Amino acid sequence: MNTIRIIGGKWRRRILHFPDSAGLRPTPDRxxxxxxxxxxxxxxxxxxxxxxxxxxxxGFEAASRGAAKVVMAEIVPPVLRALEENSRLLNASDQVEIVRTDAVRFVSSLRTTGFRFDVLFLDPPFKQGWLDRLSPLLPEILVEDGTLYVESESPLNVCGDWQTVRSGRAGQVFYHLMQRGESNDA
Incomplete structure (x- = not known):
């Protein structure tokens, strides 16, 4: 098993375990x-x-920092089991909901409920077209002033209606904080 460390909030320094899985790249501490x-x-x-x-x-980092609700969507069974075990370890069931689902199917189902999120963390497997498939659906699942965080294999200026306001690079990964409106240099 691999490990990550929560870096802030009420679960600071807690170690979580996750299995090897194709394309899984935990967001580094930095x-x-x-x-x-x-x-x-x-x-x-x-x-x-x-x-x-x-x-x-x-998701666990956001919950550790006080998010009222964090929905974590994953489809790979061993990875899903590790998320559930980590949620139990942290006693996070009041804040964290873990859903086994395909990303497009899940986002499409949210559109019918009218529920919208304040923050979306979007770190899909690279080179599979996920951002192109999901970007048209985002306006219906994020609040008007919602924030989008995206990790990708190349720099992004936009993702649907969202424009990059801050960005960086760590090795092969480009990361972006995006909001609706004009882009700014990071």
Whole structure:
């Protein structure tokens, strides 16, 4: 089993385990630290969706920092079991909901409920066209002033209606904080 460490909030320094799985790239500590500096350290009251949860690094980090609700969507059974075990370990069931589902099917089902998230963490497997498939659906699952965080294999200026306001690079991964409106240089 591989491990990640939660870097902030009430579960700071807690170690979580996850299995090997094709395409699974946990967001490194340094990138998570940057992301949560951008978002603010306290996510109290916010709802977050961690699509393609993988190790759960982003979703558990958001819950640790006070997010009211974090939905973690994953389809790979061993990875899903590790997310469920980590949620039990943290006693996170009041904040974290883990859903086994395909990303497009899940986002499409959300569109029918009218429920919208404040923050979406989008870290799909690379070179499979996920961003192109999902970007047209995002306006219906994010609040008007919602924030989108995207990891990708190349730099992004836009993802649907969202434009990059902050960005960085860690090795082969480009990461972006995006909001609706004009883009800014990071």
């Amino acid at each position: 990138v998570r630290e940057t992301l949560f500096n951008w978002l603010g350290q306290d996510l109290s009251g916010l709802t977050c969706l961690d699509l393609f949860s993988g190790s759960g690094a982003l």
